[in-house]
Amino acid sequence: MDSHDHEDLNNIENGISDVQKSNKEMWNPRTPQNMSSSLLRKKSDPILVSKVRFGFLSDFLTNLQEVIIGTKLALLFPAIPLAIVADFYHFGRPWIFALSLLGLTPLAERVSFLTEQIAYYTGPTVGGLLNATCGNATELIIALFALRENKIEVVKYSLLGSILSNLLLVLGTSLLCGGLANLKKEQRYDRKQADVNSLMLLLGLLCHMLPLMFKYAAGPGVSVAINTLQLSRASSIFMLVAYLAYIFFQLKTHRQLFDSQEEEEEEERPVIGFWSAFVWLLGMTIIIAVLSEYVVGTIEAASNSWGISVSFISIILLPIVGNAAEHAGSIIFAFKNKLDISLGVALGSATQISMFVVPLSVIVAWMMHVQMDLDFSLLETSSLAFTIIITAFTLQDGTSHYMKGLILFLCYVIIAACYFVHNIPQNQTTFVNMEGGFQPYSPGVLAA
Structure with a gap:
């Protein structure tokens, strides 16, 4: 066989390899969020349903x-019907809140699973867009229901x-946890992905700080509510434009920075059909909407019954419970010294x-004529600013050890303690467009 034959054979093999690689990209739309949630999944036994004769x-x-x-979170699914029954029979509203919060935990993980299943059929681009929009579906739905009830502070919190x-x-x-589990190993991660996310977070922080600084720069006695609202809406539009550019950057031009290359042991395949996944996703979204309405409607009752401020429940409890599955997966990957996935999550x-x-x-x-702005008040904006700055400093050198994790964790404990004692009544003045004019109102009064 001469050199030309060897060259032709190599080209054919390279072509086959490229096709296989392309197919694998199409069939493995794994993002860090998907891979994190997948650790809480368990293999099913097909024998259980193989004896059923009817195909449907x-x-x-x-x-x-x-x-x-x-x-593995299937044990929490009974909380969903219990929450519905508790609401139907008018049980204690704190019970409805607690059951709804528990029911949202497995639903958030299942939404991640179903979007991954759909992405197997739609390809990496559409799959990436699904993850970019549905990755925090629970938070978004809760925010929309809180807006409908004019509970702006709950949305912000x-x-x-x-x-x-x-x-x-x-x-x-x-x-x-990763540092303690890998004391004798050097833990490293790709700084490029962390740098991009840090820049996005700093841009978001600027948009949050400007309305607050604008209000304080105006001086006492000067009403800037309408100006702050207009600035917030303009900033929100530019933030969405920046996010679209970030998605294009992530899915197209610099996709290699965000692809997770750690899990290559076995080729993943979809386990349910496209339309089945779509119907299940729609059903899960409806259930999340129902439970989110329960959470928003009973959060004040839970606050009064438990003696805990609404700010602590919204800022601390809701995120911990709602994203428990994704968070647990991130920690497990850190134990395995795969920090790129943990950082991606x-x-x-x-x-x-x-x-x-x-x-x-x-x-x-804005579309609902509810005057929500980006002014998260001084305490909240300061907490956000220091959090982003500390995180950016922590990730600047591309290496990690347990001391960095301890500092970040203690920062969270201190902020949680701050909001535990922060019990300001929810009667802060905001403005609603009523018959063409702006009038002050108390969110709690209008919600009632």
């Missing part, structure tokens, strides 16, 4: 087994809490909340 019934049972039983939880609690615990989710969910909430509130 067999398919339904297979889907039921994969979607409902195929997670819950979204702020999601950012703080991802950057300090999730990332901090992951670095701490924490930073990616925080960026999505800051640059997508928050500005989208402002725009939707």
Whole structure:
């Protein structure tokens, strides 16, 4: 065989390899969030439904087994019907709140699973867009229901809490546990992805700080509510534009920075059909909407009954319970010394909340004639600013050890303690467009 034959053979083999690689990209739309949640899934046993003769019934049972039983959080699913029953029979509102919060935990993980299943059929681009929009579906739906009831402070608190939880609690615990489990190994990660997310978070922080600084720069006695609102809406539009550019950057031009290359042991395949996954995703979204309405409607009752401020419940409890599955997966990957995935979970989710969910909430509130702005008040904005700055400093050298994780975790504990004693009544003045004019109102009064 001459040199030309060898060259032709190599080209053919390279072509086959490229095709296989391309197919694998199409069939493995794994993001850090998906991979984190996948650790809480369990393999199903097809023998349980193989003896069912009717094809439709067999398919339904297979889907039921994969979607409902195929997670280690399946034990929490009974909280969903219990919450509905508790609301129907008018049980104690704190019980409704607690059951709804528990029911949201497995639903958030299942949404991640179903979007991954759909992405197997739609390809990496559409799959990436699904993850970019559905990755924090629970927070978004809770925010929309809170806006409908004019509970603007609950919206701000819950979204702020999601950012703080991802950057300090999730990332901090992951670095701490990963460092302790790998004391004799050097823990490294790709700085490029962390740098991009840090820049996005700093841009979001600027948009949050400007309305606050604008208000204080005006001086006492000067009303700037309308100006602050207009600035917030303009900033939200630019934040969404920046997020779209971030998605294009992530999915197209610099995709290699965000692809997770650690898990190559086995080729993943979809376990349910496209339309089955779509129907299940729609059903899960409806259930999340029902439970989110319960959470928003009973949060004040839970606060009064438990003696805990609404700010602590919204900023601390809601994010911890709502994203428990994703957070647990991040910590497990840190134990395995795969920090790129852990950072992808924490930073990616925080960026999505800051640059997508928050500005989208402002725009939707604008459409609903609810005057939500980006002024998160002095305490909340300061907490956000120090969190982002500390996180950026922590990730600047591309290496990690348990001390970095401990510092981030302690920062979260201190902030949690601050909001535990922070019990300001929810009667802060804001402005609603009533018959063409802006009038002050108390959110609690209008919600009632």
